[in-house]
Amino acid sequence: xxxxxxxxxxxxxxxxxxQTAEPIPLWPEGAPGxxxxxxxxxxxxxxxLPEPGYATGAAIVICPGGGYARLADHEGSHxxxxxxxxxxxxxxxxxRLGSDGYRHPAMLADTARAVRWVRAHAAEYHLDPQxxxxxxxxxxxxxxxxxxxxxxxxxxxxxxxVERQSSRPDLGILCYPVIVLTGxxxxxxxxxxxxxxxxxxxxxxxxxxxxxxxxxTPPCFLWHTVEDxxxxxxxxxxxxxxxxxxxxPFELHLFERGPHGMGLGSREWDPTRRHPWTVACAAWLKxxxxxx
Numbered sequence: 001x002x003x004x005x006x007x008x009x010x011x012x013x014x015x016x017x018x019q020t021a022e023p024i025p026l027w028p029e030g031a032p033g034x035x036x037x038x039x040x041x042x043x044x045x046x047x048x049l050p051e052p053g054y055a056t057g058a059a060i061v062i063c064p065g066g067g068y069a070r071l072a073d074h075e076g077s078h079x080x081x082x083x084x085x086x087x088x089x090x091x092x093x094x095x096r097l098g099s100d101g102y103r104h105p106a107m108l109a110d111t112a113r114a115v116r117w118v119r120a121h122a123a124e125y126h127l128d129p130q131x132x133x134x135x136x137x138x139x140x141x142x143x144x145x146x147x148x149x150x151x152x153x154x155x156x157x158x159x160x161x162v163e164r165q166s167s168r169p170d171l172g173i174l175c176y177p178v179i180v181l182t183g184x185x186x187x188x189x190x191x192x193x194x195x196x197x198x199x200x201x202x203x204x205x206x207x208x209x210x211x212x213x214x215x216x217t218p219p220c221f222l223w224h225t226v227e228d229x230x231x232x233x234x235x236x237x238x239x240x241x242x243x244x245x246x247x248x249p250f251e252l253h254l255f256e257r258g259p260h261g262m263g264l265g266s267r268e269w270d271p272t273r274r275h276p277w278t279v280a281c282a283a284w285l286k287x288x289x290x291x292x
Contacts, residue, residue: 021047023094026113031096033106040100043110045117048080048090049125056087058131058290059122060173061114064092065138065261068107068193069099074263075137075175082264086282086291089127091118095143098193104207107194111147112167116154119165131290133218134169138231138261139190141177142209145239148172148220149212171288172220173281176228176260179235180208187231213242219249221284223277230260251284253277 023044034041049055060083064076071094080090095110096102115132122129136144151168158164181191181204195203205211222240224233233254243250255277261267265275285291 021049024117026110026117031106031113032109033102035101041096042094043096043113044094045114046077046080046092046094047125048077048084048092050084050087050089052126054087054292055089055126056131056290056292057126057128058087058133058285059089059091059118059125059127060133060135060290061111061118061169062090062092063095063111063134063136063140063143065136065140065175066097067187067189068097068139068143069189070097071095072137072140072261072263074267074269075140075261078264078269079135079137081269082278086285088285088290089125098196103196104194104203107143108146108150111143112151113162115147115151115167115169116162116165120162129165131170133171133173133290135173135175136177137175137263139178139187139194141174142179142181142190142194142207144169144172145174145177145179145209146207148217149209149214168216169218171218171290174220174222174236174239175277176224176231176233176262177222177235177239178231179210179239181205182208185232185234185238187235210238210242213239213246213248215246215248217243217246217248219288221251221253221281223253223255223281225255225258225260225262227257228260251280253280 023046026043064071076092083090093114096106119129134144153166178187178190222236224236240252266273
């Protein structure tokens with residue numbers, strides 16, 4: 001009975017906390033380099049907000065995975081609802097895709113704009129602009145790691161107030177991320193959709209983000225499974241090694257079992273099937289002042 005009551009309360013709290021808004025275009029006048037004005041050409045953010053009395057004031061932009069060909073909802077809205085349980089606002093990013101004809105740096109531009117947008121609207125959402133993180137899975141993890149290593153401080157002279165904001169996340173969460181785009185551990189589909197089939201090896205090396213870590217890279221939480229055959233764990237290990245060498249704080253969890261693309265533990269929304277990484281990550285987020 002006690003177990004059933006605990007589960008019922010978890011479902012009730014999850015349902016009550018997640019306040020979802022409509023998707024918000026990141027560029028109301030159209031994204032730079034847009035190929036049209038259909039939904040696939042319009043990057044958006046969808047806010048998921050915890051109850052005001054429960055919110056910590058922290059926010060995380062979420063980049064779903066999908067090989068730069070699609071966007072996996074269980075790595076987007078599910079993560080946002082889980083973050084709401086921790087008192088964190090989640091902003092799910094719909095970024096432009098290689099399957100729709102886009103190539104780097106369109107995806108990076110969308111992600112940088114998302115972090116800037118959250119900071120520019122922090123007062124509206126009762127957020128702390130100094131506690132804005134980024135999170136991504138698989139190819140979304142590659143995109144998150146790209147921003148973690150390719151951010152800028154914004155343009156203080158920009159007419160657009162959003163563009164005056166820094167795009168540097170305050171922390172990163174990388175879930176079974178694509179990191180390397182060359183060699184035996186690369187995910188070829190993500191590389192081809194991001195850079196094109198005829199991309200030079202130099203372009204792939206430049207976006208193998210373990211090569212781009214510096215001492216200014218934000219603190220990171222990474223997790224992977226040994227059984228992941230789509231994106232081998234050597235990707236997370238390479239990024240963790242680079243963080244270690246640069247003196248950047250990080251936490252790495254390598255689990256023995258589990259296929260690629262697990263999300264929170266199940267592709268369905270099921271709080272009873274949470275993977276242990278969620279417990280470790282929640283503790284890490286609390287330690288860093290993001291979570292309750």
